[in-house]
Amino acid sequence: GAGVSQSPSNKVTEKGKDVELRCDPISGHTALYWYRQSLGQGLEFLIYFQGNSAPDKSGLPSDRFSAERTGGSVSTLTIQRTQQEDSAVYLCASSPWQGRTNEQFFGPGTRLTVL
């Protein structure tokens, strides 16, 4: 079956522009996560969805970041007024939620470059 897919794979944008990143989780997975990996850093947790609701937005770095999930499936992460420090690989993961110990399945990521 298909894994987690993300689009676009690469995005180059100018400082101040808005960007939207998309994640298609594995079919049937109810939990969805967004992370980002800046150069030389580990993965940084951004936001978690259970179904369409986001019980945990604690990792969003600023109010320029928002995310939504519709139909319990596709999610979009939006970054408004991008800054150079937003440059990173944005990774999406999903899990079937049979308990908190389920491993998360990651997509290939979107590499965002803000000029």
Add this chain to the structure above:
Amino acid sequence: DQQVKQNSPSLSVQEGRISILNCDYTNSMFDYFLWYKKYPAEGPTFLISISSIKDKNEDGRFTVFLNKSAKHLSLHIVPSQPGDSAVYFCAARDSGGGADGLTFGKGTHLIIQP
């Protein structure tokens, strides 16, 4: 303030030998630990995990050891193979509820030399 630390950015091991990757953590509320492997331009893939109620978990060539008193875990790969060359991330889950996101270390780049 890093809660999960992988102090070795890289590790070079000869093919056939044992690779040992280390991870330290500071948050005593972590109750579940995972290792992920990442190839360039791909997302991380799950490798092996361990619950805090255990001190060892084995899966084929991969074994994870957990020392709760030392807040330390390690991943052993034996024998190491060329396909094991990748970045390995240690990750942990907080039992305190709230965030279900994992806390990751910065990763260790394992290089298996022929």
